[in-house]
Amino acid sequence: MMKLFAAAHRLLRIFFILIRYRLDDLIFDLPMPFWLRSMGYLLPWRWLPRHKSTHSRGARLRLALEGLGPIFIKFGQILSTRRDLLPTDIADELALLQDKVPPFESERAVALVEQQLDAKVGDIFAWFDTKPLASASVAQVHAARLHTGEEVVVKVIRPGLKSIIDQDLAWLYLLARIAEAASSEARRLHLVEVVDDYAKTIHDELDLLREAANSSQLRRNFEHSELLYVPQVYWDYCRPQVLVMERIYGIPVTDLSALAAQNTDMRLLAERGVEIFFTQVFRDSFFHADMHPGNIFVSTQTPHAPQYIAIDCGIVGSLTPEDQDYLARNLIAFFKRDYRKVAQLHIDSGWIPAETKVNEFEAAIRTVCEPIFEKPLKDISFGQLLLRLFQVARRFNMEVQPQLVLLQKTLLNIEGLGRQLYPELDLWRTGRPYLERWMCERMGPKHLVNTLQVQLEQVPRVAGMARSLLEHLARNAAEQGRPAHRVQPRSSALLSWVGILLLIGGSMQASLYLEAAQLFSLTAWSSWLMLGAGLCILVGRR
Numbered sequence: 001m002m003k004l005f006a007a008a009h010r011l012l013r014i015f016f017i018l019i020r021y022r023l024d025d026l027i028f029d030l031p032m033p034f035w036l037r038s039m040g041y042l043l044p045w046r047w048l049p050r051h052k053s054t055h056s057r058g059a060r061l062r063l064a065l066e067g068l069g070p071i072f073i074k075f076g077q078i079l080s081t082r083r084d085l086l087p088t089d090i091a092d093e094l095a096l097l098q099d100k101v102p103p104f105e106s107e108r109a110v111a112l113v114e115q116q117l118d119a120k121v122g123d124i125f126a127w128f129d130t131k132p133l134a135s136a137s138v139a140q141v142h143a144a145r146l147h148t149g150e151e152v153v154v155k156v157i158r159p160g161l162k163s164i165i166d167q168d169l170a171w172l173y174l175l176a177r178i179a180e181a182a183s184s185e186a187r188r189l190h191l192v193e194v195v196d197d198y199a200k201t202i203h204d205e206l207d208l209l210r211e212a213a214n215s216s217q218l219r220r221n222f223e224h225s226e227l228l229y230v231p232q233v234y235w236d237y238c239r240p241q242v243l244v245m246e247r248i249y250g251i252p253v254t255d256l257s258a259l260a261a262q263n264t265d266m267r268l269l270a271e272r273g274v275e276i277f278f279t280q281v282f283r284d285s286f287f288h289a290d291m292h293p294g295n296i297f298v299s300t301q302t303p304h305a306p307q308y309i310a311i312d313c314g315i316v317g318s319l320t321p322e323d324q325d326y327l328a329r330n331l332i333a334f335f336k337r338d339y340r341k342v343a344q345l346h347i348d349s350g351w352i353p354a355e356t357k358v359n360e361f362e363a364a365i366r367t368v369c370e371p372i373f374e375k376p377l378k379d380i381s382f383g384q385l386l387l388r389l390f391q392v393a394r395r396f397n398m399e400v401q402p403q404l405v406l407l408q409k410t411l412l413n414i415e416g417l418g419r420q421l422y423p424e425l426d427l428w429r430t431g432r433p434y435l436e437r438w439m440c441e442r443m444g445p446k447h448l449v450n451t452l453q454v455q456l457e458q459v460p461r462v463a464g465m466a467r468s469l470l471e472h473l474a475r476n477a478a479e480q481g482r483p484a485h486r487v488q489p490r491s492s493a494l495l496s497w498v499g500i501l502l503l504i505g506g507s508m509q510a511s512l513y514l515e516a517a518q519l520f521s522l523t524a525w526s527s528w529l530m531l532g533a534g535l536c537i538l539v540g541r542r
């Protein structure tokens with residue numbers, strides 16, 4: 001009964017806020033069937049004289065989401081990063097959403113810590129600051145000190161958040177479904193899919209063990225690195241709703257005057273940001289995907305300063321080797337303005353349906369990308385380029401690739417941040433060596449051996465299949481009274497399978513190499529590689 005009452009109360013609130021900010025006008029402005037639009041005139045308040053709102057449609061949407069509370073605010077923040085779906089004026093306005101949430105009482109934080117760790121706060125910590133260090137929509141952070149002397153922070157999930165999220169998500173789904181049923185524009189925006197994405201993200205953020213594990217992994221990936229420091233997680237004190245980690249002291253990356261006061265080399269700092277991104281994406285295939293400025297600090301006191309410090313690893317992205325491969329090839333094809341290749345890669349990778357007309361897709365990509373390439377290379381935004389590509393690909397029914405959306409969003413963040421620190425930052429020149437190195441590794445002898453090893457591991461399976469096929473053919477031949485000697489001997493079949501596998505491996509290496517070689521200047525080292533790839537094909541063919 002209470003639940004029903006709460007749900008009805010929430011529905012009324014949503015309804016009033018929608019009306020207050022004239023979102024009904026916005027909804028009925030969407031393309032929709034005539035009969036549905038006529039229903040709008042059945043709503044009594046739409047007959048009343050209403051003065052025109054002074055706010056733009058984006059501002060009204062932002063104000064409404066702010067009025068609906070933290071879960072809707074966070075949804076708006078996530079929506080603002082989906083520039084592949086939203087009109088720019090709305091995305092810009094949603095990016096201004098701030099989740100300034102009042103802190104919850106420290107007694108509740110202490111009670112939750114004690115319940116989760118099954119011990120008194122005084123027994124766990126030598127000191128626990130009851131005044132929160134920071135408070136956001138999902139969690140609150142308190143400073144503390146362990147009995148062993150380490151300074152830590154304790155992140156605690158807002159009590160009772162799960163049920164609020166579930167209820168708000170249910171309303172969000174309902175609103176998205178209604179919008180999709182009513183309007184083709186809403187269907188084009190894939191609203192239900194966006195809510196799905198959000199539901200996953202917000203549920204992930206509720207599990208602090210997940211965040212702790214991501215932090216540990218990122219810390220390990222950058223151990224002894226002069227580029228990035230990730231605070232240590234104290235696993236003994238981590239639970240699903242409590243995370244204890246090393247306290248860091250750094251300058252917020254947006255505090256340009258504090259960075260300047262420390263004589264920070266801004267160019268180096270900006271370039272290191274790009275280097276971290278490429279290293280995470282191509283070397284580790286594990287990237288921090290919530291790189292908003294509030295989560296990035298700079299240490300100017302270490303011997304290798306400036307060094308980045310990253311916190312809040314709740315959202316991370318990861319690419320499969322195939323995605324890495326297609327991404328690298330796409331970037332290379334892009335910078336060669338080989339739009340045909342970009343289109344073909346999208347189809348080969350399965351990102352867009354196989355029946356897509358390559359010519360049409362190619363023409364659409366050319367139309368949006370040519371103006372971008374009018375600019376000097378240093379002014380081109382990688383993030384914008386990917387974004388434009390996704391927008392086009394969407395029109396050609398590209399399936400949402402959450403890992404690529406995360407990547408594109410992170411790239412935009414990194415670029416924005418880098419250019420804020422050092423406006424002359426040339427992303428392509430800075431990022432190219434990492435892409436080049438990765439390509440070389442992919443084509444290097446070690447990778448070739450690995451590829452062949454993987455392919456050779458398949459030989460017994462393939463040989464087994466070949467054997468069953470031969471036996472089947474022999475049986476058939478015997479049944480039909482034909483002589484069995486027409487069937488190939490077993491060993492020769494096996495050899496031809498190995499040959500085919502080698503050929504495929506060799507050609508794959510060579511084609512990837514040739515793409516890279518056309519883009520990057522040919523060095524002596526890479527010429528040897530090319531020769532190797534050629535030999536590989538020859539060996540394969542024999």
Ligand SMILES: Nc1ncnc2c1ncn2[C@@H]1O[C@H](COP(=O)(O)OP(=O)(O)OP(=O)(O)O)[C@@H](O)[C@H]1O
Pocket residue numbers: 133134135136137138139140141153155231245246247248249294295311312314
């Ligand atoms: N290890 C740390 N050392 C020092 N301060 C920290 C640390 N971790 C978090 N903080 C402080 O707490 C704030 C909030 O932390 P965090 O970003 O992890 O929380 P959140 O609830 O996920 O916030 P949001 O979702 O808005 O990013 C940070 O901006 C920072 O000021």
